[in-house]
Structure formats: structure tokens, C-alpha cells
Amino acid sequence: MNIFSEFWATYGSVVQFALINMLLGISIYFTLYTGLLSLANAGFMGIGAYVSAALTIHAGTPFPVSLLVGALSAALIGWLLGLPVLRLRDVYLAIATLGFGEIVRITAVNFDKFSGLTLLGGAQGLDGIPKLTTPVSLLFVLFILCIFLVQLHRSRAGRALAAIRRDESVAATMGIDVYQYKLLAFVLGAFVAGLAGGFSAHLTRFVGPNDFSFSAAVNILAFAVLGGTLHWSGALVGAAILTILPEALRFMKEYRGIVNGVILVLVIIYLPHGLVNPKWIRGIFRRKEAR
Amino acid sequence: MFWQQVVNAIWLGAVYSLFALGYTLVFGVLGILNLAHPSLYMWGAFIGLVCVTTLHLPIWLALPIAMLGSGLLGVLLDRIAFKPLRARNAPHLATLISSIGASIVLINVAQGIFSAQVSRFPFDIFPVRVLKFGSVSVTLLQLTILGISMLIMIFLRWLIMGTRQGQAMRAVAHNAVTAARLGVPVDRIIMQTFFIAGALAGAAGVLLGLAFNSISPFMGGPMNLKGLTVIVLGGLGNIEGAVVGGFILAFSEVMSVAYLSSDLRDAVSFILLLIILLVRPNGLLGRASVKRA
Numbered sequence: 310m311n312i313f314s315e316f317w318a319t320y321g322s323v324v325q326f327a328l329i330n331m332l333l334g335i336s337i338y339f340t341l342y343t344g345l346l347s348l349a350n351a352g353f354m355g356i357g358a359y360v361s362a363a364l365t366i367h368a369g370t371p372f373p374v375s376l377l378v379g380a381l382s383a384a385l386i387g388w389l390l391g392l393p394v395l396r397l398r399d400v401y402l403a404i405a406t407l408g409f410g411e412i413v414r415i416t417a418v419n420f421d422k423f424s425g426l427t428l429l430g431g432a433q434g435l436d437g438i439p440k441l442t443t444p445v446s447l448l449f450v451l452f453i454l455c456i457f458l459v460q461l462h463r464s465r466a467g468r469a470l471a472a473i474r475r476d477e478s479v480a481a482t483m484g485i486d487v488y489q490y491k492l493l494a495f496v497l498g499a500f501v502a503g504l505a506g507g508f509s510a511h512l513t514r515f516v517g518p519n520d521f522s523f524s525a526a527v528n529i530l531a532f533a534v535l536g537g538t539l540h541w542s543g544a545l546v547g548a549a550i551l552t553i554l555p556e557a558l559r560f561m562k563e564y565r566g567i568v569n570g571v572i573l574v575l576v577i578i579y580l581p582h583g584l585v586n587p588k589w590i591r592g593i594f595r596r597k598e599a600r
Numbered sequence: 601m602f603w604q605q606v607v608n609a610i611w612l613g614a615v616y617s618l619f620a621l622g623y624t625l626v627f628g629v630l631g632i633l634n635l636a637h638p639s640l641y642m643w644g645a646f647i648g649l650v651c652v653t654t655l656h657l658p659i660w661l662a663l664p665i666a667m668l669g670s671g672l673l674g675v676l677l678d679r680i681a682f683k684p685l686r687a688r689n690a691p692h693l694a695t696l697i698s699s700i701g702a703s704i705v706l707i708n709v710a711q712g713i714f715s716a717q718v719s720r721f722p723f724d725i726f727p728v729r730v731l732k733f734g735s736v737s738v739t740l741l742q743l744t745i746l747g748i749s750m751l752i753m754i755f756l757r758w759l760i761m762g763t764r765q766g767q768a769m770r771a772v773a774h775n776a777v778t779a780a781r782l783g784v785p786v787d788r789i790i791m792q793t794f795f796i797a798g799a800l801a802g803a804a805g806v807l808l809g810l811a812f813n814s815i816s817p818f819m820g821g822p823m824n825l826k827g828l829t830v831i832v833l834g835g836l837g838n839i840e841g842a843v844v845g846g847f848i849l850a851f852s853e854v855m856s857v858a859y860l861s862s863d864l865r866d867a868v869s870f871i872l873l874l875i876i877l878l879v880r881p882n883g884l885l886g887r888a889s890v891k892r893a
Contacts, residue, residue, distance in 0.1 A: 403633070407825065415867050527704060
């Protein structure tokens with residue numbers, strides 16, 4: 310027990326960040342699984358963070374309520390953004406979502422000035438958020454999410470999403486409403502990213518307008534790409550590795566950031582399906598059965 | 601007041617176009633959206649800066665060296681991040697992600713070497729002279745930037761439309777497989793394309809670095825969105841479109857800052873981008889594309 314508490318004192322925050330990053334990895338997994346490259350998830354995270362933090366601070370709502378409202382607002386904005394943007398295909402979709410984090414930043418910085426309220430703290434951000442995120446609450450949400458994902462993949466909707474990734478045109482001929490299902494994946498991703506944002510705000514006790522930029526979006530993408538986008542557990546593995554790796558690489562100092570980039574390039578070239586490939590997993594099980 | 605804004609928009613637009621030309625050229629020839637293009641722009645600026653500060657070269661020599669350097673960096677980028685994927689015929693998503701990874705590497709290496717702080721050109725690097733035309737004033741630097749950008753763009757047009765190299769490039773853009781069958785050295789053409797694109801980005805980096813006198817590893821970030829807006833405005837892969845798009849973006853930015861609010865400058869490009877994507881995804885000069893199943 311003593312060893313455990315010592316470990317927790319040193320690495321507790323890293324573990325919690327890893328759990329939040331797992332949520333983020335899952336949030337982008339929804340869209341990648343459907344074959345969409347959306348870079349808006351950092352922005353959705355920002356919305357969740359700002360809304361939940363503002364609720365906790367100014368309205369004094371209990372943590373679960375703030376969290377849920379934050380995630381729902383992210384989902385709502387995601388729906389509004391998705392409606393027009395999901396008409397676009399591959400490269401165009403990536404371009405259209407790339408600047409979304411920037412819009413969130415500009416809104417966060419200027420909201421108070423234009424509305425005359427003091428809600429979001431402008432360029433300084435929101436400070437002094439009570440620390441309400443606990444490892445248990447994170448694990449609980451993550452657990453529920455995993456059950457949901459297992460159910461989703463068994464369901465009609467899950468199969469539809471996979472079919473759209475394989476071939477959009479064929480999926481459409483099979484009678485799948487491609488646009489509606491894309492919207493579903495997009496909104497689910499926004500919701501989960503919003504949740505992650507709420508957790509992160511109540512863990513770091515601070516939300517700033519510059520936390521949800523393009524580089525944040527890229528980090529989220531790296532989680533899912535490293536882990537693999539064919540199975541949801543890939544996002545968990547990728548997020549865990551990429552959160553712990555920078556801690557292990559402290560000796561590299563300024564060059565630490567390179568690792569994310571190198572991993573993205575290497576994985577996409579040499580391991581295009583990521584670390585977790587359902588085929589391998591099935592292969593391992595089959596070999597065991599044969600024995 | 602108004603004409604002053606017009607003048608500002610013109611020289612700024614010329615640099616935007618210069619930057620976006622390389623972006624759109626790579627897309628036109630290879631169908632790759634190279635999100636590492638803004639990093640080449642940043643590296644161009646830094647190479648120019650090193651030439652001036654460490655090697656004490658004059659600025660007119662630093663510019664071509666920076667272009668050469670960022671051009672070679674562009675070729676290297678292709679060899680490492682794109683060629684393996686091309687060989688495998690990987691999907692769009694993969695090349696996009698690979699280019700994002702490459703840009704992270706380029707930015708972090710720059711941050712390691714040059715530090716994250718803003719660097720500046722020495723003050724006396726370019727003679728500070730203000731020319732007055734009635735109520736409108738232009739600095740010599742702005743005029744030079746406009747002139748150099750225009751020269752490079754005219755040279756590029758000649759290169760693509762008037763030489764055999766350009767002809768081969770257009771052939772590869774049209775259909776790489778057929779071009780290869782007809783004896784076009786596709787791989788070499790792709791290398792040349794990346795070199796030209798990198799050199800254009802590097803030139804834009806030096807020129808904007810001079811104009812705003814602020815160079816940092818992160819200067820490519822805001823430029824990325826601007827560049828994307830410009831090339832989508834003009835239609836992805838469309839050379840003339842990128843030039844037109846550059847000026848349109850510069851005008852909208854300058855005018856919105858002058859007459860609306862300076863807070864909106866960064867939002868302008870995104871709003872413009874969204875509108876054009878939704879209304880005319882093939883760009884202002886683009887034709888309707890054939891939908892491939």
C-alpha cells in the first residue's frame with residue numbers, strides 16, 4: 310500500500326491525464342472509424358471545458374451536471390457544425406474542421422468583451438476552478454464508454470459506420486443513410502471530447518483560450534492513429550503511450566515534441582492500421598485454440 | 601484611408617499568393633494536401649535569418665539561399681513522408697496525417713535550434729524609406745516585396761506553361777500513370793515540384809519575416825489557415841486561382857481590420873473558408889469536378 314501511495318503521489322496526475330487523453334482518443338476514434346478526418350475535436354474539448362467550468366464557478370452546479378451540460382453543448386455545436394461540413398469529402402472536410410479550434414479561441418477571448426458579462430475570462434482564461442475530477446469518476450465514465458462502444462459495434466449503426474469507411478458509395482447503395490450516420494459519428498465524437506474537456510478543466514483547475522489550438526487537435530489525432538482506428542481499444546493504447554512517453558523522455562528536453570511527429574509519420578508509413586489490429590488479436594486467439 | 605488600405609492589401613496579397621502557390625502546386629500535381637507546407641515557410645524565414653545574422657550576408661543573397669534551403673527541405677519531406685505512401689497507394693487520410701507528423705517534427709527541430717522566442721532581422725538590414733503618393737504612403741520594403749513576389753510568380757508561370765519541365769509537370773498532374781508510360785520521368789518531376797513548392801514557401805517566409813519583423817517556430821500556424829483559405833478560394837490545384845485567392849484574402853483581412861474590428865482578423869479567413877467550401881467547394885475559378893465513385 311505504501312508503494313502504491315508513493316507511486317500515486319508522483320504519477321497520479323500523469324495517470325489522470327492519460328485517462329482524459331483516452332477519452333479524447335475515443336472521441337476522434339468515432340470519426341476515424343467512419344473514415345472521416347475531422348480536426349475539430351480540440352475545439353469541442355474547449356467548449357466542454359469552458360461551459361462546464363463556467364457552470365461550476367458561476368452557477369455552482371454539481372460536478373456531474375456541469376460535466377454533462379458541457380458535453381451536451383459540445384455535441385450541440387458539433388451538430389450545428391456537422392450539418393453543413395459533413396457534406397464535404399476527405400480533404401475538404403479536414404480543411405473545414407481545421408480552423409474550428411481557432412474559432413473557439415476567438416470566441417473565448419472576445420465573448421466577455423462583446424456580451425458585457427464576465428463569464429469566460431477573456432484572454433486570461435478561467436482560473437480557480439475547483440478540483441473535482443477524481444480517478445474514480447474518470448474510470449467510471451471510461452468504463453461506460455467502453456461498454457457503449459462494444460454495443461455500438463455489434464449494432465446496426467456500428468456496422469453502418471464501418472461500411473461507410475470501407476466504401477461510401479457502396480454503403481449508400483446498400484440503403485445506408487450515409488450523411489445521417491456521419492453526423493451521428495461526428496456528434497458522438499463532439500460529446501465525448503466535451504466530456505474530456507470538462508474533466509480536464511476540473512483537473513488542471515484552469516481553462517485558457519490557447520489550449521485548444523491546432524497542435525492540440527494534432528495530439529488527439531496522434532492518440533488514435535498510433536493505437537489504430539480499426540478497434541476502439543487502439544485509442545486507449547495510443548493515448549496511454551503518448552501520455553507516458555513524454556514523461557519517460559524528459560532527458561530530450563526541447564526535442565521531446567518531435568516524438569509525436571516522428572511517431573505519426575512512422576506509424577502511418579509502416580503500421581498503417583496502428584498498434585491494435587483486430588486481425589492480429591483474432592490471430593493470437595486462433596493459435597491458442599489450435600493448441 | 602481607403603486607398604492606404606488598398607495598398608496594404610496589395611503587397612500582403614502578393615505574399616499570400618506566393619505562399620499559397622506552392623501549396624496548390626503540390627496538390628495539383630500529386631493530389632496531396634501537404635500540411636507541412638507552412639513549416640517550410642517558417643524554415644525559409646529562419647534560413648534567411650541565419651544567413652543575415654550569423655553569416656553576415658546581404659539580404660539579396662539571403663533570399664535565394666533561403667529558397668534553395670527550403671526547396672531542398674521540401675524534397676527531403678517528400679522522400680521521407682510521402683514517397684513510401686505513394687508507393688503503397690495509400691488513402692488521402694494517410695498522406696494528410698503523415699504531413700501533419702512531418703510538420704510537428706519540422707516545428708520542434710526549429711524550436712530546439714532557434715528557441716521558441718521571436719527572432720528579428722537586424723534593423724539596418726533594409727533601408728527604411730517611406731514613399732508618399734498623395735495621402736498614401738508605401739515603404740520601400742513593401743514595394744520590394746511586391747516586386748519580388750510578382751517576379752517569382754511570373755517566372756513560375758513561364759516555368760509551368762512555357763517549358764518542357766512544366767509540360768511534364770502538367771502531364772503528371774493530369775495522369776501520372778499515363779505520363780510515366782509516355783516517358784515522363786515522374787519521380788524526378790515530383791522532386792522538382794516539391795523543390796519549387798518549398799522554394800516558394802521559403803521566399804514567402806523571408807519576405808513576410810522582413811515585413812512583420814517577427815520570426816518564430818510557430819509562425820506557420822496562422823499561415824496554414826490563410827494558405828488553405830487561399831487555395832480553396834482559388835480551387836485546390838489551381839495556379840491562377842491561388843493568385844486571385846491571395847489577393848481576395850488580403851483584401852478581406854485588411855478591410856475587416858480597418859472597418860470592423862481587429863479582433864476579427866483571424867476569424868476572417870476561417871469564415872471565408874467555410875463559406876467558399878459550402879457554396880463553391882471547387883473554388884471561384886474551379887470547374888465542377890467529376891465525382892469518382
